Amino acid sequence: MGLLSLLRKLRSNPDVELxxxxxxxxxxxxxxxxxxxxxxxxxxxxxxxGFNIKSVQSKGFKLNVWDIGGQxxxxxxxxxxxxxxxxLIYVIxxxxxxxFEETGDELTELLEEEKLAGVPVLIFANKQDLLTAAKxxxxxxxxxxxxxxxxxxxxxxxxxxxxxGVKEGVEWMTKTCNxxx
Amino acid sequence: MGCLFSCLKRFxxxxxxxxxxxxxxxxxxxxxxxxxxxxxxxxxxKGETVVKHAGTVNGEQIVIQNCQDSSIYIFDxxxxxSVDDCINCNIFxxxxxxxxxxxxxxxxxxxxxxxxxxxxxxxQIDTFLLCGTQPIIESSSRMRFACFRYxxxxxxxxxxxxxxxxxxxxxxxxxxxxxxxxxxxxxxxLPPEAKVEDFVPMPEGEEVSSMQIRVDSESSMVPQxxxxxxxVHEESCLIVFFNDGGSTERxxxxxxxxxxxxPDCILVQSKEVSMGxxxxxxxFGSHSYANATRQGPVVGLHLSGEGIVSLSQALVTEMMxxxxxxxxxxxxxxxxxxxxxxxxNFADMQMGI
Numbered sequence: 001m002g003l004l005s006l007l008r009k010l011r012s013n014p015d016v017e018l019x020x021x022x023x024x025x026x027x028x029x030x031x032x033x034x035x036x037x038x039x040x041x042x043x044x045x046x047x048x049x050g051f052n053i054k055s056v057q058s059k060g061f062k063l064n065v066w067d068i069g070g071q072x073x074x075x076x077x078x079x080x081x082x083x084x085x086x087x088l089i090y091v092i093x094x095x096x097x098x099x100f101e102e103t104g105d106e107l108t109e110l111l112e113e114e115k116l117a118g119v120p121v122l123i124f125a126n127k128q129d130l131l132t133a134a135k136x137x138x139x140x141x142x143x144x145x146x147x148x149x150x151x152x153x154x155x156x157x158x159x160x161x162x163x164x165g166v167k168e169g170v171e172w173m174t175k176t177c178n179x180x181x
Numbered sequence: 182m183g184c185l186f187s188c189l190k191r192f193x194x195x196x197x198x199x200x201x202x203x204x205x206x207x208x209x210x211x212x213x214x215x216x217x218x219x220x221x222x223x224x225x226x227k228g229e230t231v232v233k234h235a236g237t238v239n240g241e242q243i244v245i246q247n248c249q250d251s252s253i254y255i256f257d258x259x260x261x262x263s264v265d266d267c268i269n270c271n272i273f274x275x276x277x278x279x280x281x282x283x284x285x286x287x288x289x290x291x292x293x294x295x296x297x298x299x300x301x302x303x304x305q306i307d308t309f310l311l312c313g314t315q316p317i318i319e320s321s322s323r324m325r326f327a328c329f330r331y332x333x334x335x336x337x338x339x340x341x342x343x344x345x346x347x348x349x350x351x352x353x354x355x356x357x358x359x360x361x362x363x364x365x366x367x368x369x370x371l372p373p374e375a376k377v378e379d380f381v382p383m384p385e386g387e388e389v390s391s392m393q394i395r396v397d398s399e400s401s402m403v404p405q406x407x408x409x410x411x412x413v414h415e416e417s418c419l420i421v422f423f424n425d426g427g428s429t430e431r432x433x434x435x436x437x438x439x440x441x442x443x444p445d446c447i448l449v450q451s452k453e454v455s456m457g458x459x460x461x462x463x464x465f466g467s468h469s470y471a472n473a474t475r476q477g478p479v480v481g482l483h484l485s486g487e488g489i490v491s492l493s494q495a496l497v498t499e500m501m502x503x504x505x506x507x508x509x510x511x512x513x514x515x516x517x518x519x520x521x522x523x524x525x526n527f528a529d530m531q532m533g534i
Contacts, residue, residue, distance in 0.1 A: 044533060
């Protein structure tokens with residue numbers, strides 16, 4: 001155990017920088033989540049036309065989070081950001097039942113990307129504060145997440161608006177990356 | 182959830198389990214009061230009128246889908262709205278805290294105040310809009326926009342509940358994700374004289390008549406802005422009301438007075454924004470306003486019209502006589518141009534637009 005905890009200390013080197021990619025359909029709440037991670041005000045968020053980047057310090061990690069706009073027209077540009085990604089955060093609007101299939105298709109495509117092979121994925125089932133939101137378990141089943149066998153993954157219910165569930169997601173992220181780095 | 186596989190993987194020799202089995206965390210949505218979700222979903226209406234009164238939505242979500250030839254009025258503040266697969270509908274949506282998303286709709290008329298306005302796969306939607314951020318359209322065509330124009334008794338309170346400012350309105354600053362190369366624009370502006378009631382007719386009924394709905398431009402809760410329709414006058418003026426608790430009312434009264442004295446003057450745009458002392462120094466080219474900015478967000482008006490600078494100066498002097506309130510007015514038409522640019526560039530940066 002002694003050796004193990006020493007190893008773990010070495011692993012949580014504060015100089016470790018992680019490149020995190022934040023993707024999802026338009027209106028999923030990516031920018032709101034980004035701002036919540038950076039403890040910023042979320043009252044004037046405008047639809048993202050290009051991308052936003054923020055650096056967030058968390059538990060000895062420096063997280064460089066890239067938030068890329070999610071409109072159908074600009075999704076082909078997502079691939080320009082794949083290189084050197086340590087972790088993928090995929091945000092889903094849990095109340096947007098009309099587009100569960102579309103968001104599932106986009107996620108499947110991402111998981112098939114060569115440049116993202118083996119990259120752990122954290123799926124935020126966002127907007128749980130809304131009345132019509134589907135539960136994270138329902139989404140996991142609908143997207144058949146249990147079929148993911150080639151990487152670590154987690155689905156986390158959250159409301160970026162109220163901040164609930166975000167911390168638990170970040171904890172999973174740091175734990176997962178701790179093991180990898 | 183999701184742990185099954187990663188736990189297995191760890192057993193396979195990657196890392197020992199260090200966390201013990203925890204009770205699943207209970208979130209606010211797990212212990213929310215049970216409501217009938219169907220009360221918030223307006224689905225499959227054909228040739229009907231649906232009215233939701235103040236207090237019945239109370240900041241929750243609304244879903245409108247699969248409606249045809251119907252009129253839908255939500256006279257309350259709302260968390261977020263999606264409007265899907267509707268044809269030939271009239272829709273009024275009270276102040277929305279986050280986004281409204283209109284998809285696969287055609288030939289609809291909409292009045293809405295929101296933080297974000299988004300459309301995809303729409304055709305011929307006319308919108309009287311207040312939008313706190315830049316409205317966006319994608320794969321949508323023949324879209325027409327005008328400034329939000331509506332009043333009823335509870336509207337002011339609902340704007341506040343939704344966190345919207347009547348002065349932050351980007352209704353004409355549309356971003357099109359799918360512009361037609363070398364073709365016609367997918368959006369245009371309704372003429373300033375377009376009447377809300379010709380698009381979304383006033384609802385009838387006893388309960389509605391007690392709301393005192395008004396749709397004329399003078400009564401509108403939201404000041405009518407010209408937006409990006411194209412300038413009609415050369416001379417412009419920047420007037421900034423510093424926060425003292427009554428600045429909002431005075432800004433509205435100011436615009437009304439200008440319009441009554443010189444009806445051809447227009448309010449091009451307005452903005453409510455927080456400024457730091459340094460920002461004020463840069464924007465106004467003077468440090469005299471540093472202290473005034475500390476009292477809270479300021480309201481900036483961009484007015485345009487012949488002789489607007491001298492008229493504004495005279496009016497401000499008139500209105501402010503006997504008070505200690507501070508108002509900034511451009512000193513000359515020449516100075517105004519740069520001041521307007523500085524102020525609105527600052528405001529847009531501040532709000533990430």
